[in-house]
Amino acid sequence: MPKARRRSAHSGERFEDMALPDELIGVLADQGLERAFEIQSAILPDALAGRDVLARAETGSGKTLAFTLAMASRFRGRKMHRKRPLGVVLVPTRELAVQVVDTIHPFARAVGMKAQLVAGGMNIEKQADAINRGVGIVVATPGRLIDLAERGALQLDLVESTVVDEADHMADLGFLPDVRDILAAIPMGTQKMLFSATLDGQVEEIVDSFLVDPVSHETTPVTAAVTTMDHHVLAIEPSAKRSVTAQLGAREGRTLMFTRTQLGAERVAQELLEVGVRAAALHGNKQQGLRINVLAGFREGAYPVLVATDVAARGLHIDDVTMVVHVDPSDDLKEYVHRSGRTARAGATGVVVTLALPHQVAKTRSIVAGASVEATWADVASAEEPALEQLGGQAPAGTPAEDPAQVKYKGAPRKLDIQRTGGADARRAEERRANEERRASWEEEPETESPRGGGRGGRGGRAAGGRAAGGRTAVGRGGSAGGAGSRTRGVRGDAGAEEPRQGGPRSGGGRTVGGRRGQRTAEAAGRDAQDRGRGRGGAGRDGAGERGGQAGGRGGKGGAGGAAGGKGGKGGKGGPGKGGARGSSGAPSRSPRRGGGR
Structure with missing residues (x-):
């Protein structure tokens, strides 16, 4: 583990008082950002100095902006080389990669650099061509980056700063062996910044192997991320689950619902559409372009409900999500924390609702207790219960709504085959159930x-x-x-x-x-x-x-x-x-x- 360790104790400093280039201060001002969050104030001085950084911070704390500002400042005005980036950011999922590169783009342009997304599910030839022309920062999922390196389309010998984001999630998904291979190919002694909710097991091995005398920063413990939200658990009867979900989806505001399986996400989204609630599904089995399109529509407020698997539970930031609904309860504490962290971000308020069937009540009670939150419990036998009205639930329109996934939104890929969205087809659903059996x-x-x-x-x-x-x-x-x-x-x-x-x-x-x-x-x-x-x-x-x-x-x-x-x-x-x-x-x-x- 790191030789140097200190706990962050910073209040929100003004960005203009930090050692940041004027170009970056201007972009921050355009985005309405004046004061740094705690993790940004803690990390930036060490990151700008080129030191290795080990950071533990809750979801939504602003760590993406922290390493973005550090890398953009260090590479300001630098020459970009063909196939040889100066900075690499490794993330576990494609959705998070898209979000990170969108965050980096305006700051990179301000200092005369380019950032390139490198992720699976997209055209690898186009990605290789962009890197061949020269980019400053590559934001990548580990597997695709290794693919490009093996093809000779990417070389890591000039990398000066490397970021490993959501390292604990990388470990959960089994990606750390790939991360280790990538770090081994990057010159030793160059800057490494690692961000993780937990710092143990395989993550600790990565730290010991590749970080040199890192400075450790830790903000609020991970479980405290859920204490700023109002938590509710509805112990529902199986016959009422569909109508209760529809009432919560029909409420005012933006709602993010989580299911356990891909089929469940498609099914819930289709059921909401049938009763007049505009909703779309997001999961790993969708074509990548469709996933980007669905997220773009939800971010711009084109429809109010996104139904997702845990592919959306880590790192994604969507403004103004006022309620998270665990349609299928979380399997463990970490999953509950990260799902719930999609609301009440950056100091905002939010509501978290868990729908627990009779056989799920005991486990849900244990997880809520482990999160150290006081949840309001209610027994719900039908959609007419007062507890739903208190949460803002209301009866849906009742007439089928247009599928928002069939619309192309700003920010989606230019070539997008929206005809490939099949929804919750009955025949396919039956086939999937048979396959699961x-x-x-x-x-x-x-x-x-x-x-x-x-x-x-x-x-x-x-x-x-x-x-x-x-x-x-x-x-x-x-x-x-x-x-x-x-x-x-x-x-x-x-x-x-x-x-x-x-x-x-x-x-x-x-x-x-x-x-x-x-x-x-x-x-x-x-x-x-x-x-x-x-x-x-x-x-x-x-x-x-x-x-x-x-x-x-x-x-x-x-x-x-x-x-x-x-x-x-x-x-x-x-x-x-x-x-x-x-x-x-x-x-x-x-x-x-x-x-x-x-």
Whole structure:
């Protein structure tokens, strides 16, 4: 941990009394900013002097402006080099990257510099081209920055100042290994500034490895960030949740609602639209351009309700959010603090409401107690309860509203395909629910060995596997028709198709394997398994029309005997399958993905 440590004890100084260039003072004045927040007064003297800084501050404290002013002052009038930025800012999410670069732009322009956004979900060629022309500061998610560096489009040898923002959230998302790789490529001894709500675990390792004699600044503890808000918990009946959410959405003012899942965000937004409340959903599964457009519309006040997953819980600053609603209660204290921190920012007031179903009451009570706040509790059985009226809730119009996500707002990308916004489509919703059930059954069911009685297919040969539960076909390796305890799997085959290594619903399951012509056999086996009742053993035929043999496995109810192709009977060898048809159920893949918002 840092060798030097001190607690910030600064009152709001005037910016004009600080050692800032006149150009930056002018931009601050244009934005109506005269006095620095506590964290800005604390950090700026050390940051301007080029020292390493370690800062812990609550959300909404103004730390983005602090490092922006420091970097713009240090790089004022400097030459910009092709592919070699002078400053790098690392952030965990694309939304936060957009917000940070928007904050930096006016100050960078004032001192003759350029800032460039580098994040996943956007055109990497355009980003590489901009960096090739020369930029002063790069604001990036870790994964995309590494992509550009590996392509030779970005070099870090001239970087003089590096900022790691929301380091604890980086750790939560698994991005710190990428951050470590980036810091290792930046010259040692150059300025590093790290901002985090907590300074322990992996964050502490980063500090020890890359920061040199840092000055530590700490403002109010993280839990105190929620003490300036009014907290309410509504213990609601399941039947009343939809109407209660609609009444809160129809209130006067700007409201930010949080759900646990992407599907939940789409569903709640669609339900609000159906009763006349203009709302849009924001989550990680949206096209990046649409996410930027949705945020731009909400920021400019084009619609009053944004329904989001936790992608909007960290670092995002949206003016005049007067209420945060936890439609799905937070899972832990940290999540509750950061979600709630989207309101009551920069000294403003705000209201936080949690909707707790009967089975969620005990956990919600524990989280609220851990946040050291006094929440007002109320039992709500219907939308007519007085507690809703006290919170400003009112009955929605009742007539469907226009979807605000279908409108292009100022600040959105020039090329924006708003037709890709599908909303909460019933068919897609049903598919996602089915996929979640498949994933849950795969994660919960222990993998077992097949009984010895199971018939075997070709040794090491490639075969086509059919999923008994859904009729999916895919190319698989090593075809064996297992007994009652084996699981259905598929992996990459000759045609390059890949079946996610996921198990379907429990069916007692053996593998369905093919003979010499894998694709046709797999398709036949998949149809056969489906026709015979999702799990019964079936006969497979090889591509040459020869007689197929039946593999071992249980027939009857819930059995999952596979259909094995090939010349022989129960022990016959199966030949290599040439290809397989990918199924259409959309089961999620478990393949690891390097983070950083690529």
